[in-house]
Amino acid sequence: MQLLINGNMTEIPDSIKTIADVKQHFQISNPVVIVEHNGEILEKDSHAVQEIANGDKIEFVQFVGGG
């Protein structure tokens, strides 16, 4: 399956079903990450249930602290 992640078309295994799976696949462990799925911002507790499909557009925004 292909997903458009942060602007890059990316191939991922079909076993990945939800936003939480995608986060795990890319090892995004940052507790402060904001996720936009097909233009809709997601509440944190919906990551595990939000299902994805081929061609979906996902943006991950990670908060960092340096200055």
Add this chain to the structure above:
Amino acid sequence: MYERYSRQLLFSGIGENGQALLQNKHVLVVGAGALGTGNAEILVRSGVGNITIVDRDYVEWSNLQRQQLYTEEDAKQQIPKAVSAKERLEAINSDVTVEAHIADITPAEMEHFAQGVDLIMDATDNFEIRMIINDAAQKYSIPWIYGSIVASYGISYTIVPGTTPCLHCLIEGIPIGGLTCDTGGVISPVVQLVVGHQTAEALKILTENWAHLRHELLSFDVWTNERSTVNVEKLKKANCPSCGTEPMYPFLRQNQMKSEVLCGRDTVQIRPAANENRDLNMIGERLSKLGKVHQNAFLLQFKTDHNRMVMFKDGRVLVHGTNDATEAKSLYHKFFG
């Protein structure tokens, strides 16, 4: 007298009205590292009337690669960043009143510095202070601009009380772990880009061009060429403790002795509960019997065979050469009481 601003006056978004507005505005810049020096220089060159800049640290060699107001001489003499920044900013534009403070912002100090300020620029390197800024900004209804950088990645968001979600809505607490560290290094281009985005938003706010604000959370990586803008308005929470209908401003409520590991720097900062000025001469004289003491007008460095510690006039001590808060505290008590 407007000659120096002629290119800004020609720019339709600012013009003479905008320039006059800038001259009457007061901006608080929290932090004088990479983002702080970049932000402050642009605001000063633009002719913002008053700038207050607050920083807790002194200049080191590793700063010179990206902290644009400092020179080798500052690093050699361990000049506090606030002091050196003020001098350089005044040399750039003497029309601007620059106030500088050597301090690690506590909630009480934040409330003090926020008085009469039109805008707060975030140029800190940690979320504890950002949450304090966030609460003070909500309490006194002051817009502020979050900016942060790590490696080749940058992020910024403009927070307008009463309009946008606040930082607390977006992150629900202080992130812990590697995220706030600069262990991944940082390159100068990403500093300049975040500074560019922060100051563009600042000029819009200060010249009251509210309609042109970006309104989106912006993030990008200049090395991997990723970029995203996300509309986060939906994350504004009515029950947010900082910006909701019954705000508690939780981060303005704590004040005690604190130790903090400065990530990636092999340093622990100890901040005593009471912020009172120390007599560095007297302390230096006493410590000179126990090790090497080096002093300038702002701070005292004390070296033993094993450790290096720096005390500022406000009582804070940086214990270098350790990442262990307990060890740092015991060294603090051993030498500074």
